[in-house]
Amino acid sequence: MTKKEKNRYLLIVLSVAFASFMVRLNNYTVNVSLPAIAEHFNVGTGQVSRIIMSYLLIITSTLLLFGKLGDRIGLKNVFIYGYAIFVGGSLLCGLSNGIHTLIGARMIQGLGGSMLLATSFAIISKFLPREKTGWAFGITSTASALGVATGAPLGGLITGYLSWHWIFFINVPVGIIAIWVAGKKIPKEEKSPVPMEGAGALAPEKERFDLWGAVLSFGGLSILLYGFNMGKEWGWGSPAIMLCFVSAAVLLVLFILREKTFSAPLLDLTLFKNVTFRLALCATFMAYLLISGNAFIMPFYLKTTQGLNSQQIGLVLLVYSLIYVFMSSYAGRLADKVSPIKLCTVAMLSATVNTFLFAYTLRFTGLGFSLMYLIWMAFSFVFFFSPNNKQVMGCAPQDRHGVASGVFNTTTNLSMVFGVALFEAVFSQFSGGVALKAGSPAQQTPLLKGFNAAYVLGGLVCAGALVFSLLIKNTKNSEASSQ
Known part of the structure; x- marks a missing residue:
């Protein structure tokens, strides 16, 4: 070369x-x-x-x-x-x-x-x-x-x-x-x-672009996420929100049916036949709910309760970033030597305990608890994502790593959308609708109730990821014992 x-x-x-x-x-x-x-x-x-x-x-x-x-x-x-x-x-x-x-x-x-x-x-x-x-x-x-x-x-x-x-x-x-x-x-x-679908006999089906699959997936996901985002403003039980959810469900079901029958689908559904692939994706989804929810809510917590400005908030969050960057290489190498399932389980158990503890300590003043939470969370997630991602990609055949990567990216982005909407909705509900306008002298008691509820939710989300990791372990053990 x-x-x-x-x-x-x-x-x-x-x-x-x-x-x-x-x-x-x-x-x-x-x-x-x-x-x-x-x-x-x-x-x-x-x-x-x-x-x-x-x-x-x-x-x-x-x-x-x-x-x-x-x-x-x-x-x-x-x-x-x-x-x-x-x-x-x-x-x-x-x-x-x-x-x-x-x-x-x-x-x-x-x-x-x-x-x-x-x-x-x-x-x-x-x-x-x-x-x-x-x-x-x-x-x-x-x-x-x-x-x-x-x-x-x-x-x-x-x-x-x-x-x-x-x-x-x-x-x-x-x-x-x-x-x-x-x-x-x-x-x-x-x-x-690649000919568009409907291009005629000269374009065999396996070479056609799955136009209807693209339309159905885009429509279903967009309407679902839009309804989830507008739930607070319109009311979760309002006819408009119900219409969004029903319409999204119909479109996504039609999309799945379409992908089952089309020869060159946008989404290769055969990947989901692997139980480990499904469970690892579910654990990923749960983990990213907390990642995105925390990324949204933490700056507001640091500003409204700790009185930090934008520069100070950035420096506090830098603690998490530095640990994650410098430890990610070691975590990846460790995942090649230690069972990924064990690493994921221990990491999510650690994250669950950490998040529940932080929800409890929110009532106390000072940056110490916030820094401890961010440091602990960085160590927990850096030792979760490397082995978990390895499990996801390891389940895919060599010729479908690209498809598996696409499914993984879609899952993580979908989770990040849900995480922001979910944490914001829970905070608003439990804070009594107190607005988090930057710099406003909002009442501390309702704010703390909102933040507490958001991080209790975060602890439950981590517990969900822990359950999926344990299910992977049980699945592997069952497969080993049956052989």
Whole structure:
């Protein structure tokens, strides 16, 4: 392999890795800036939470669609268009002069983010030699983890020293450079478009694009998440919310039936026949509920009860980020030596105890308990995700790792949407509707009741992940004893 080829492969990987970093980073930089945004637009948690929800909703509901579209019009095209849309959406976010404009711009940003995530791993698999793909996936995964880990502290520092607008503006120049690098270094593909469904006898079914599957999955997920987000405002028992949930259920059932009969489905349902795959995904879903819920609620807790500003909040959350980043490599190596099931079980038991203890200590003042919670949570989750992700991908056949990765990404994004909505709804319900406007001298007693309820929910969520991890262990033991 020549030096020129090595440099080209490196730039391809860096383009993909930076895309993963930006998409994840922009979810978590916004979290810590929410109090400042809420104060700027004079809105409460219900409206400001939609800034996160809209971004995750679009990503979650279109990942499967853009993965297939990449095969039809070219991975490079979808990837570069995704970068362009993401950069354009970021610019619109920074220029937004109203909360609704900002939410709409975040949806555009999410559309570009989905295109980037859906094609990134496929680009590595297609354009790099097989002996280089493991190295490339490692760099991309590390970049994604860095985006998650550094998002909150970076968002706090940018918001504190500049303004919340700059958490979006900063994407524009670096995104333009990334587009140029990707356009120059990612090879052009031969045009072999996949005919759309209904293209006639010349297009065999296995080569057609699953248009109806894309429509049903997007419609079902979008309506479900929209109804979940609007439940508080419209009333959970209102006819409109019930209509959303019923419509979503019908569309998703039709989607599953469609995928069972179509030869080239968006979602390969045969993966779910593996019990370990199902249980590990369920544990992942539960864990990400707490991750996203905590990322949303913690900045408000630190600001309204501890009196911290955006810079200080970012520095406090940096403790969690640093531990996660520096321990993730060791946790991954440990997962190759120790039973992943044992690691997951111990980690989620630790997270469950930690979260319930934090819910109890919320009544006490001082940062000590918050720091202890974040440190403990970082150690718990870093030793959960590496072995759990290994279990998910280990269940998939070699030729379906990409599909399994798509299912995993959809699950995690769906969980993050639910986590934000669920924690915000529980907080609002138990705080008596006290608004969490940044800087407002809200009453401490109802606020603490809301925060306590949210973290009790977090403890229950961790307990759910623990149960699924234990079920994996029992499943493995049953399979071993039956052989």
